[in-house]
Amino acid sequence: MRREQGLVVGLVALSVTAGWVGWSGKVLLLPVAFAFPVLWSQAPTRIAAVLVSAGYFLAASRGLPQGVATYYAVDLWSGILPWATASFAFVAVHTALWSERSRRGRAVGYAIASLLMAVPPFGITGWAHPITAAGVVFPEWGWFGFAIAAAGLAVLTTWLWPAAAIAISGFWLWSAAFWTDPALPEGWREVDLKLGAGLGRESSLQWHRDLIATVQDEAKQGARLIVLPESALGFWTPTVERIWTDGLSGLEVGVLAGAAVAGRDGYDNAIVNITSVGSAVVYRARMPVPGSMWQPWRIWSEHPGGARAHFFANPVAEIDGLRIAPLICYEQLLVWPFLQSMTHAPDVVVAIGNGWWTQATSIVSIQRASALAWARLFGKPVAVSFNI
Structure with missing residues (x-):
């Protein structure tokens, strides 16, 4: 015994x-x-x-x-x-x-x-x-x-x-x-932010102008496509779209950034592609964070809401002539989102997150490590962008 x-x-x-x-x-x-x-x-x-x-x-x-x-x-x-x-x-x-x-x-x-x-x-x-x-x-x-x-x-x-x-x-x-981290495609830039809990909650005009200024600086240094973190754009509205397309006017640059897209019964945690001529929602999260974002029990309440989970939808998106495998925050800790995306032979892995709440933990580092490991398994470049 x-x-x-x-x-x-x-x-x-x-x-x-x-x-x-x-x-x-x-x-x-x-x-x-x-x-x-x-x-x-x-x-x-x-x-x-x-x-x-x-x-x-x-x-x-x-x-x-x-x-x-x-x-x-x-x-x-x-x-x-x-x-x-x-x-x-x-x-x-x-x-x-x-x-x-x-x-x-x-x-x-x-x-x-x-x-x-x-x-x-x-x-x-x-x-x-x-x-x-x-x-x-x-x-x-x-x-x-x-x-x-x-x-x-x-x-x-x-x-x-x-x-x-x-x-x-x-x-x-x-x-x-002989390990080397996956490289970015030529002309791509991954931008990490240190804006804390304000990212995604602050919606003032000045806030967006400051982010646009960051993008403009990267564009002047030769960036062709810039990746910003989850929630960088806050709620995506026609007004916000106009601010950004105007801000990119005259620049041959695209922006991939996280945003919340509202609907009748909740919202989508999404990735938006923006250029000077317009924008498009290119990805809606397959698995938002359970509990804090995805709240399926609310479907039976009088006030449904929370982030919608699209489970097996939109595993890839076409951006700048490349097929990307998008992953937002929590999805980087799971297996099936990566594998599903890889069945579609993407050219680039794009992993974004908003990790301000993970300070003093290894959560963001684990997400980065996971994204790097999956990208290396399939020999794919990877762009990783976080807010902390």
């Missing part, structure tokens, strides 16, 4: 370490998350599988309590419940599919769990998915690399795990030795 208890304590400690280090925001450390299926498969009981799964996910998502507290201006303890709630799907799926019968049963169970956590509905909270590290281990291998990584994760739950771990570590070290 004591030996088993010691084993469980060791497995939980290692799973916490894997979640903490793998999801530290350093892209080259993402493969540490590959340790999770090994630890999960070593659990001697279902209760131990619960503890291992919870330890990994809670460590990986450790920034959530502080982020919630900042976003809602409440104390840190108020962020504990959303943190625990967010872990429920991950822990429940991996607990239900853990098998005490055989290693083969656990390999099949992990493969199913991995799939479920990659797509809706469970994939809606499918953060910290180890498959994200495929781009670090097998950069530019594309779908073949993805398949090898998925198979490798399953093999890590079998008696062959030492050989699989050695092979994966070898590819990881080789990749790290």
Whole structure:
């Protein structure tokens, strides 16, 4: 009994370490998350599988309590419940599919769990998915690399795990030795802002003029297309459109920027493409942040609202003769938005976010690392723009 208890304590400690280090925001450390299926498969009981799964996910998502507290201006303890709630799907799926019968049963169970956590509905909270590290281990291998990584994760739950771990570590070290971040297409600029909570909430004329001045400065330095963060434009209205098209007059430059597009039953968290001759909404978020933005329960209330989720819609958009894979904020933590976009062979990944509420956490760094890893897996350039 004591030996088993010691084993469980060791497995939980290692799973916490894997979640903490793998999801530290350093892209080259993402493969540490590959340790999770090994630890999960070593659990001697279902209760131990619960503890291992919870330890990994809670460590990986450790920034959530502080982020919630900042976003809602409440104390840190108020962020504990959303943190625990967010872990429920991950822990429940991996607990239900853990098998005490055989290693083969656990390999099949992990493969199913991995799939479920990659797509809706469970994939809606499918953060910290180890498959994200495929781009670090097998950069530019594309779908073949993805398949090898998925198979490798399953093999890590079998008696062959030492050989699989050695092979994966070898590819990881080789990749790290020659790693280069994806480059931007020629003429593109990614602009990070440090405007805090005001971005998306401030709507004065001067606010827009200041942002336009930033774009004008980039255009004078040769930028052909400029990427601004999520919510940079606030609510997108005909008046705001006119301010921006007038501000770009005489410039051969385009702007990709986040905005909120209002509708009868809510709004879309969107990306707008603007030039001096007009604008177009080119992307509507497939998965806004659950709870704070996407509130599906409101459909039954007298006052429906919140951000709409378009799940599998508009995975790519045509911009400046290129096909882009757009991802807004929360989507960068999930699996299916990336994979769906990649089935359409995009030319560029565009990842934007508004992370002012993540101060003192690693959330934005994790989002950046995730976007870089997926882009490297498929050999795509990536433009990343955040407000903090």
